[in-house]
Each structure stands twice: as structure tokens, then as C-alpha cells.
Amino acid sequence: MRTTHPLAFLLAMSATLAGCGGSTDKSTSAPPPPPPPPGVVSLQFLNHAHANVFDQGSTTNTLSVQATRDGGNADSIPVIFSAAPGTVSPTSILPKGGVASTTLSVPVAAATGAMSITASATATNKVTQTFPAYIRPAPDRLQVLVPAYFSASNAAAWTALTTGAQSYPDVKINVVVKPDNAASGIIPAGTYTPDSALVTAIDALKAAHPNTKVFGYVATGGGTNGTISLTDVKTTISQYATHYNTKIDGFYLDGMAVERNLIASFYQPLSAHIAATTGLGTTPPLVVGNPGAYPHKDYAGLVNVLVTYNGSATNYQTTDPQTSSASWVYDGQNAAQAMQVHTASTCSDMKAAVARAHLPRMNTGWVFVTDQTISAPWSALPATAYWKSFLGTVDATNKGNSLPTC
Template sequence: MHNKHRIATLLALTAALAGCGGGTDKNNTPAPAPAPVPSAPIGVNFVLPSNNVLEAGASDGLVVNVSVNGSPAPNGTNVTLEVNPAAAATVAPVAPSTVGGVASATLSVGSSVAASATFQVKASAVSQSNTAMDMVTYYVRPTPKALQVLVPAYFSSTGTSSPWNTLTAGATSYPDVQITAIANPHNGVITASTKVDADALKAITAFKAVTGTTNKVVGYVATASGSSGELSVTDVKATIDNYLTLYPGVLDGFFLDGMSTDSNRLVYFQDIYSYVQGKGSYKVIGNPGTYPAAAYASANSGTGVADVLVTYAGNAAAYQAIDPQPAHTWVYAKDNAAQAMLLHTASTCTDMQTALAKANSPRMNTGMVYATNLTIGTPWSALPTYWPQLLGTVDAINKKRTLPSC
């Protein structure tokens, strides 16, 4: 009887252990309940990112609002996130759940994704009555370069009160800020009989000689005349040649004013650009004053028209409404230094800083800037009253420091 009692006890103990999952299973946590699937109509919309222009390797937050029957979705409602093409970026988590009607994730652009790439992120959610989705487009741009200043130096170079002296003094105070001055000693047309402007040559030489700087000077070249319309390619090439003869060794390139925005004069400007490239390492800055056709943005040998395009020239207030999306997203295939803006009527220092912050935003992708409080008529006849603050603002933006006080 004793053995029969021991066997019965062991069998009872074995059965008890089996019912508890066995003596060696220490993970007895039940599986999580599946996410709730709402029965009422569901809605999904991205909280549009403040910045949908990123660089390779960059990360950004994704935020999606989810509603059920017009109210915030219950906590735990799942959202599915997809990237197309999938190789462009990743999201984590790929199926975030809502808290207070909001689902969040992190978007990471692939480190080898090429500039000018475009991809979409789709968010979707399901209820028993419908499937809802929303999509946002992202653009990839080259890693931005430091902000530079482009100065229309169309002012007198004569005497100690010349703005060229103030320009040079500013360059001395802010040697880390690269300044490109557009010299205009002959109103953009130089003929064989034109004489050198000795004061302009002296001013240009002094500006470029500031220790520790990489200042540049480009010569102003007119491509159109108010009285005769388009200038001939022959005349424009003669102006370029005469610049190089009268101002040898001091010019870094040419500023082509009056550039078109459509394809009608594309071959004209391609011819001029190719001609300049044949002269040596000279930069060409073109001024259409607004976004031109995408063909103008190509700087490949034989097809380009400029290395830099002024994509906005005008009133500072109107600049706040300018947006390259969706019509001119070709700007994201180019360095920020390949786009410039020239603003007038930025009445205060604060207006100037607002404009420069916009230009420096990834969405604008503009790396050469200028703003003045002078107004339409003669906006480039002197430097702005806040010239030192303009240079200080660019310097602070580049160094990620607090902007100077206005």
C-alpha cells in the first residue's frame, strides 16, 4: 500500500506541473490582445512636416492624426507606414499605434540616396467600414554649404565715402563670411573704346585683398537693353573680353543680367556660358529674377547657362510667399550655393533676418543672399543701413549661434 500511495502522489504532482506549464517554463506572460479595429469610419492625415526637404542620412519625425467618426481614434489604433521607393528611407516603427489620436514614427533617409531623389511616405489605417490613407512627398538635396552674401555693388567707387570702403570694412570684420561683389563700372556694356575705371579697379583690389577672406568679384554684364531689346551674343562676348582686358587678374566671373525664364533664349545663354568657360575658371551668375525653366539649371558643359541662378530679385514682403514647390523642385538637385536671392525694401533689420532665415531653409535651398532697406528705383545704389548686422546674421546662421540683436 505504501508504494501505491507514493505512485499516486507522484502522478498527481506531475499532472499539477503540466497544468502550470511545466516546471521549466518561466515565461508565462499571455500574448497581447490584438489592436482594436474601429467599426466606424476612420480618417488619416499627416501633420505636414515643417520640412519635407532632407539630406542623405538625415532623420525626421513623422506625425499622423487618426480619427474615428470625426473624433480622435482610440488609443492603440494601428497605422501602417510605407516608403516608396522602399530603398530611399526607413521608418520606425512601421506600424505605430495611436495615443490621443496621434501616431508617431521616425523617418531616416538612406545614407547613399542621391541628391534630387524623391520619395513618398504613405500612412494607412483600417476600420470595419473603410480604409483611409494619406501621403506626403519628400525631396533629397545635397548637403548644404555655408550661407554666402551676394552684393550688387552698383555704387560709386570714388572717394573715402564710397560704399566700397564700407563693403571692405565689413569683410574685414567678418572674414568667415564669403562675399561676392557684383562690380558695375560701365553699366554692363564695354566696348573697345571704354577706358578702365581706375577707382573701381582700386576698390576691387582692396576688397579682394582683405586678409583671411575668400571674397570674390564678378563683372556686371547686360544681356538686354531697354531701348534696343536683346543685346547680340557678339556684343556680350565683347563686353566679357573687354572686362578681362581692363581688369586683368581681379575678376572671378560674370553676372549676366536680364536672363530669360523660358526656352526662347536658352541657346543664346548656352552660347555665352560656353564662351566664358573657354576663358578659364570663371563663375557665371545668371539673373532671371525668378525661377526659370528647369533647362536653365543645368551647368553641364555644352548645355548650361550659369553656375548660379538668382531665383528671386524683388520686394522683401513678396518673398515670403515664394515657394519652389511644386513647380520648381529642380532646385533640390543643386547645391544651395547655386541659388541666390536679392531683396530690396526689407525696411528693418528684423525684416532682413526674417528673409535670410527663409532663404536658408531647406525648402528654399538658397545659399547666396542679400537684402537692403533701399527701395525700388535705386535699390543697389548703396549698402543697407544694417550692413554690419546682415554680415553678423549670416555668420551666426553658419555657426549656429544666436542672431545679433537688431
């Protein structure tokens, strides 16, 4: 009988196992995923997300998208643009280098508020991208709103205010005044003597700068009928009209509320009282309301101008009506909104604040920026050189000129 050598037997068994797939070296990793289907197109708007507010009557707005297919440029696939309200030309574009661009025109009579802008393309798939956008009225030039809470007996401050204004006759300037004997913003009923120094200062300012409007400061206490009642505020309005008459053009309602529930009980009756007031330099009187933040949209119908920001330069750079649920600001012209910014320490900070207010997205037409700090930002004008640079910045912005050096 033939005897098999043990080593030969082991070699034969190993070969048999390998042939049956029993090798211990076989990989156990999962198979790679299948490649994506060919021909898939994607679109991405290249317009900056914050540059999404367009003026009525504007005709040179560029819209652009990046078109890709299978990771490369989709230059052979038409991109179709649409806008409502508004028109785009051309509507169908073959991308070049993966970019398709068109021009958006907005009719002069287009409805303000939200608009629809889309771009679409079709390959193996169909894709549509939306660019959220708004239409606002064509803007007016920037104006200045000065909270001149310093005493008229401060000759240096009023001289700086007047001479600075005189240097820029084309800039409309609106000045809020506080009589020394009504610094609290309330003038009680009864005998009242006007602040004679203030009357003289107003006359000098208006003579030097005819583009000036003056507003009497009125505290409202937030419309809560607490320490300041509706009667107190109405009386103050009447006292201003009687004793300052044509020296002032309207009223600055400080501390205005933001809640809708106070409109009917306080601010609507106050608005009606002001509208019926006569004898001022402007008829009907102009009204600036200062809630210092975005209030309920119905407040916009009660005043000429709303101060929707009152705070530091740093915080102003992140303030945004769209993230504050206040896109209703685009229903009104930029002149219906104001900002008052303090602690803009440098000339560059000041210019940045003015530039932000001027953005279509902010839609703000009345501006004031100061280097004074939060402790008492409106109790003095900014430094003289700063004040003149601020006025020069507003003037240059309005005229499209280079900004003045600091």
C-alpha cells in the same frame, strides 16, 4: 326610436379618426440619418505642409499622424509608415493619445527630387494618407551676394563694404561690380581703359577679406538679340578678361531670360564662350545668372548660380518654388540659388528674409537683403549698422548661434 345627441356623435367621430391615424398633430419631418458605421479610422499628417523638404543624409526627421476612430483616438489600431527613397523606424506604431510618430532617414546617396511618404491603417475600412515631399542635397553655408553698383570713387561706400566684410571673415562674400566706364553692362570692342579706382577698391577688399569673389556686371538684354546682341555680350566678357583679369572671378549676367527658346540661340553659345575664357582669378570663370524669377530648369545647367528672386521683402515671403512649378531647384545644392531682396525696412524684416532663404523649401544659399527701396535698391549699401547686422545674421545662421540684436 333612440336619438343620438349631436355632441356625443362628434366625440365618437374624433375618437375614430384618431384611432385610424388621422390626427393632424402627427410630425411630417424626415427621419434622422443613420449613424456612421462603427470602427471607421481616419489619418491626418501633423507635419506642416511647407516643411516637406529633407536633406540627403539626414537621420532625425520626425513624421507624425493623428489617428481617429468614431470621433475618438484610435490608440488600438497600428499605423504603418513607408518612405521611398528612405527608411522609417519603426514602421508600425500604436498611437498614443491618437498620435503615431516615426523617424525618417534619408540615405546620403538618395536621388534628389520628389519622394513618397505614406501612412496607412486598417479597421472597418483601410485608409492611406500621403505627405508630398522632396529630397535636396545636403546644404552648404549661406553666402552673401552684394550688387555693389555704386562707383568705386565713393570711398565711404567701399570702406563700409570692406570693413563690414572684414568683421566677418568666415562669411563668403560675392561682390558684383560695375566699372564707371561700363555702367551699362556693355564694353564695346576696341581700346578700353580699366576703371583704376575700381581696381584699387577690389585689391583692398580682397586683401581685407580673402573669402571674397568679384563678378563683372554684364547686361544681356534678356537674350533677345535686340539692343544688346550676343556679340556685344561676348565682347564685354573678353574685355573684362583682358583688362581686369585676376581682379575678377567671373561674371554676373543681368537680365537673363526665363524662356527655354532662348537657350540654344543665345545662352548656350554665351556659356561656351565664358567657359573658354582664361586669365581670371578663378578658372573656369564663375557665372551668376539673374533672371530675377524661376526660369526654365535648363538654365540651371548653364551657370553656377541663379538669382531666382529679385524684389521686395514683402513679396519674398510668399515666393515658393513648389507653387511656381520649380521643384527642380531641389536637384541642385542651395549654393546654386540666390536671392536679392530690397525694401526690408527694419532689422526684423532683414532677419525674416534671411530665415526664409535658409528654409529647406526655399533651398537658397546666396543672399542679399537691404533697406534701400525699389527706386535704386542696389546703388548704395544699406545703412552701416544694418549692413553689419545683416552680415552678423548670416554668420550666426551658419554657425547655429543666436542672431545679433538690431
